[in-house]
Amino acid sequence: MGKYIFGVDVGGTTVKMGLFDRDGMVVDKWEITTRTENGGEHILPDIADSINSKIAEKQYLKEDVLGIGIAVPGPVNGLGIVSKAVNLGWKETHVKEIMERLCGVPAEVGNDANVAALGEMWKGGGQGYSSLVLVTLGTGIGGGVIADGRLITGAWGAGGEIGHMHVMDGEEEACNCGCKGCLEQYGSATGIVRLAKRMLDKTQEPSVLRGAEITAKAVFDAVKEKDPVAQEIAGEFGEILGKGFAMIASVLNPAAFVIGGGVSKAGEVLFDYIRPPFEKYVFSGCVDARFVLATLGNDAGIYGSAKLVLDTVI
Amino acid sequence: MGKYIFGVDVGGTTVKMGLFDRDGMVVDKWEITTRTENGGEHILPDIADSINSKIAEKQYLKEDVLGIGIAVPGPVNGLGIVSKAVNLGWKETHVKEIMERLCGVPAEVGNDANVAALGEMWKGGGQGYSSLVLVTLGTGIGGGVIADGRLITGAWGAGGEIGHMHVMDGEEEACNCGCKGCLEQYGSATGIVRLAKRMLDKTQEPSVLRGAEITAKAVFDAVKEKDPVAQEIAGEFGEILGKGFAMIASVLNPAAFVIGGGVSKAGEVLFDYIRPPFEKYVFSGCVDARFVLATLGNDAGIYGSAKLVLDTVI
Numbered sequence: 015m016g017k018y019i020f021g022v023d024v025g026g027t028t029v030k031m032g033l034f035d036r037d038g039m040v041v042d043k044w045e046i047t048t049r050t051e052n053g054g055e056h057i058l059p060d061i062a063d064s065i066n067s068k069i070a071e072k073q074y075l076k077e078d079v080l081g082i083g084i085a086v087p088g089p090v091n092g093l094g095i096v097s098k099a100v101n102l103g104w105k106e107t108h109v110k111e112i113m114e115r116l117c118g119v120p121a122e123v124g125n126d127a128n129v130a131a132l133g134e135m136w137k138g139g140g141q142g143y144s145s146l147v148l149v150t151l152g153t154g155i156g157g158g159v160i161a162d163g164r165l166i167t168g169a170w171g172a173g174g175e176i177g178h179m180h181v182m183d184g185e186e187e188a189c190n191c192g193c194k195g196c197l198e199q200y201g202s203a204t205g206i207v208r209l210a211k212r213m214l215d216k217t218q219e220p221s222v223l224r225g226a227e228i229t230a231k232a233v234f235d236a237v238k239e240k241d242p243v244a245q246e247i248a249g250e251f252g253e254i255l256g257k258g259f260a261m262i263a264s265v266l267n268p269a270a271f272v273i274g275g276g277v278s279k280a281g282e283v284l285f286d287y288i289r290p291p292f293e294k295y296v297f298s299g300c301v302d303a304r305f306v307l308a309t310l311g312n313d314a315g316i317y318g319s320a321k322l323v324l325d326t327v328i
Numbered sequence: 329m330g331k332y333i334f335g336v337d338v339g340g341t342t343v344k345m346g347l348f349d350r351d352g353m354v355v356d357k358w359e360i361t362t363r364t365e366n367g368g369e370h371i372l373p374d375i376a377d378s379i380n381s382k383i384a385e386k387q388y389l390k391e392d393v394l395g396i397g398i399a400v401p402g403p404v405n406g407l408g409i410v411s412k413a414v415n416l417g418w419k420e421t422h423v424k425e426i427m428e429r430l431c432g433v434p435a436e437v438g439n440d441a442n443v444a445a446l447g448e449m450w451k452g453g454g455q456g457y458s459s460l461v462l463v464t465l466g467t468g469i470g471g472g473v474i475a476d477g478r479l480i481t482g483a484w485g486a487g488g489e490i491g492h493m494h495v496m497d498g499e500e501e502a503c504n505c506g507c508k509g510c511l512e513q514y515g516s517a518t519g520i521v522r523l524a525k526r527m528l529d530k531t532q533e534p535s536v537l538r539g540a541e542i543t544a545k546a547v548f549d550a551v552k553e554k555d556p557v558a559q560e561i562a563g564e565f566g567e568i569l570g571k572g573f574a575m576i577a578s579v580l581n582p583a584a585f586v587i588g589g590g591v592s593k594a595g596e597v598l599f600d601y602i603r604p605p606f607e608k609y610v611f612s613g614c615v616d617a618r619f620v621l622a623t624l625g626n627d628a629g630i631y632g633s634a635k636l637v638l639d640t641v642i
Contacts, residue, residue, distance in 0.1 A: 089613055145483045159579065161482075166475045168581020169459045172613030173475075179578040180571060180609040183497065191611060257494060262579055264493040265473065267482020295494040297505060299403055299486030 016080030016119070019323045020065050023085045023126060023315030024048065026101035029061055032316035033068060036080065036324065038137050042068065043316070054103035062116035081120035081327045082113055083319030085129040089171035094123035097171070122322045126315050128165050128174050130308075131158025132325075133318030134272045138310040143270040147262055148308065149176060151277035154190070155198040155205075159266065164325075177202065181258045200254040203230040203277050210247045219243050234280035252287025259288065259303075260295035267300045274308025282307065330394030330433070332386075333637045334379050337399045337440060337629030338362065340415035343375055346630035347382060350394065350638065352451050356382065357630070368417035376430035395434035395641045396427055397633030399443040403485035408437040411485070436636045440629050442479050442488050445472025446639075447632030448586045452624040457584040461576055462622065463490060465591035468504070469512040469519075473580065478639070491516065495572045514568040517544040517591050524561045533557050548594035566601025573602065573617075574609035581614045588622025596621065 018041065023030040026048060033042040046064050049056040065082060086109060088099030094110025113121035124132075131148035134140040140148065144163040150156040155177030159166040166173045177198035178191050185195035187208075199205050210228045214221065221243035222236050236244030259271055273284065285305045293301055310317055332355065337344040340362060347356040360378050363370040379396060400423060402413030408424025427435035438446075445462035448454040454462065458477040464470040469491030473480040480487045491512035492505050499509035501522075513519050524542045528535065535557035536550050550558030573585055587598065599619045607615055624631055 143483075157579070161475065161480045161487075162478070164476070164478075166480075166580060168475075168614070169457075169583035170581055170613060170616065172581040172611065173579070175578050175581070175611045175613060178611035179575050181575075193609065193611070261493050261495075261575055264489050265471070265487070265576055265579065266480060267484055267486040267489070269483035295507065297486065297489045297492035297507070299484060299489060300482070302484065 016078050018074060018078055019080050019320040020068075020082040021316035021318070021320030022061055022082060023129075023319060024057065024061070024102065025087065025126075026050065029057070030312065030316050031061070031064060032313070032320065033072075034317075034320045038317065038320070048102065050101075050103045052103075053105065054099070057102055058107075058109065058112050059116060062113060065117055076118050079119045081122060081323035082117060083129070083322040084109055084113060084121060084123045085126040085315040085319045086123060087126050090123050090125050090167070091171050092167075094121065096123070120323070120327050122319070122326045124165065124319060124322050125167065125171060125174070127156030128158040128167060129318035129322055130156070130274070130314035131160050131174070131272070131318065132165055132321045133310055133314040133316070134274065134308050135160055135163075136321045137317050138272070138314060139274075139306045139308045140270060140272040143268075143304075145266070145268045146270045146272055147176070147266065147268045148272045148274060149259075150275035150308075151202055151273065152275035153203055155202045156275070159268075161266065161268075165322075176258070176262060179258060179261065181254055181261070197254070197258045200251060201258065201277075206230040206233055206247070206251055206277065209250050213243060213247045213250070217243060217246075230277045231279070234283060237280075237283060248287045252284070253291045256288045256291030257295045260292050263292070263300040263303050264297040268303055270304040270306055272306050272308050274311075274314065278307055330392050332388060332392055333394045333634040334382075334396040335630035335632070335634030336375055336396060337443075337633060338371065338375070338416065339401065339440075340364065343371070344626065344630050345375070345378060346627070346634065347386075348631075348634045352631065352634070362416065364415075364417040366417075367419065368413070371416055372421075372423065372426050373430065376427060379431055390432050393433045395436060395637035396431060397443070397635070397637040398423055398427060398435060398437045399440040399629040399633045400437060401440050404437050404439050404481070405485050406481075408435065410437070434637070434641050436633070436640045438479065438633060438636050439481065439485060439488070441470030442472040442481055443632035443636055444470070444588070444628035445474050445488070445586070445632065446479055446635045447624055447628040447630070448588065448622050449474055449477075450635045451631050452586070452628060453588075453620045453622045454584060454586040457582075457618075459580070459582045460584045460586055461490070461573075461580065461582045462586045462588060463573070464589035464622075465515055465517065465587065466589035467517055469516045470589070473582075475580065475582075479636075490572070490576060493572060493575065495568055495575070511568070511572045514565060515572065515591075517589075520544040520547055520561070520565055520591065523564050527557060527561045527564070531557060531560075544591045545593070548597060551594075551597060562601045566598070567605045570602045570605030571609045574606050577606070577614040577617050578611040582617055584618040584620055586620050586622050588625075588628065592621055
């Protein structure tokens, strides 16, 4: 049986690629450009060329390769078919079939946010937890749910879309998805900026944030300097995120929430704001969930897609 | 390998018992009384006696029995240990170990609401769906989550507690669990009565419900007679339940919600009120979830606990 696994994370501008051994040690790591022109028709052939060249460069036989894992930004069904991936220009694309044909080794495909959860469980902040929810607080909010060590992909590959869970009645602005009151509207980097601007408009209190460029980082930097307006913004952020996590915990009873994405760079101070509302809203039997930081950063997808192969092929 | 399976559902007043073949056909079905005195110490020996007598009556050998599945009203960990079951008088109880010792065949233990979901998937309203959420609208709200054919029990056996998912800010009355704004406060039989009383106090409109005994059944009977106040109550019920289901769907993307419990006797009219708010609040990728009625009634637990044995022992 093959000793090596390729983990591939297809993003809208670059494709991250990793070559791993079966223990998850990185043998090699590199990137190629994502060519999205013409409906993204070059993306999979480019990845296959890069993998085939790497196999040749390392003087591996095809039998040395256990498989290729591929994380894509879109819903994936059980047959490795992506129904749509807007950032790549893809309509329905039979990723598993195409990659297996172009590379001659087994391929497994997963949604990028889901797959990142597998990566964090395997080699990141979620190590030691077999039931966890990865929450990626970036421009939007992505998520991945793992129960008993296995990814919950859902009936149509849309499992873990926790950014679009309704958490707030009475919201008047619409989320990118068209709904009103999604978690993403408050807990993402853009959500924090929105909360900050609302708060600064509402109060006359002095704040280092006034006149500055408002970003999630600026807000949490100000929180660390004990700026009272920033603390109030963080309080609102934590109240909504803690409530959302409590809703999820009451349904899934995970052992841990693993928090990643750009916003998580603020560090454990986030948990000071998220934990108390979480405890207020959660069912008592689920209150012991831990909050931990993701540690793999942008590499979560290549680790997770490699793990997807390990979990499926072996 | 054994041909027969016992399915046991331990309730606070009676223990329901079923003897099944491996295709899920009922060979026999009976009940015994639950003796909760002295910390419920008689319950498991009583069940074991009843099973051992049945094995003797049927002239089976122990080898003919594949195992015993037991559904209990409390959280169950992966070792078949129940941490507490208030309705039975139990503190920590090693159910699996005790039953295997008393009966000499393998035993598997699950939470009753979770196990009922397995039963409905196997032989009830959830047949054909491998990802589903069972929602039991009774005095309270129970739940069970199945993803890819497997029960999600959670890290501490509290998975599927959807009755205690927070769905409403600003609620002033507390739920039995101590929190405010739980799904159970609006969607259960008692929740509907609460909504009905509030609505009747708020409006002067005539209604067949005025002066009558308010029950969930009375409300939905009045809905079927097109009583406008009852329709308004059902609208509020559906708005909150549909929103709660949408939250769950955005995280899990189930293929179906299977609705059981006493309230579900109202029938498909419930879905007329739940479906539109569900569609309003849910993430677009998860909108195709079906709503179906549970069909096994009080037998869901014995079917599900038998299925638990089939899934684990084979």
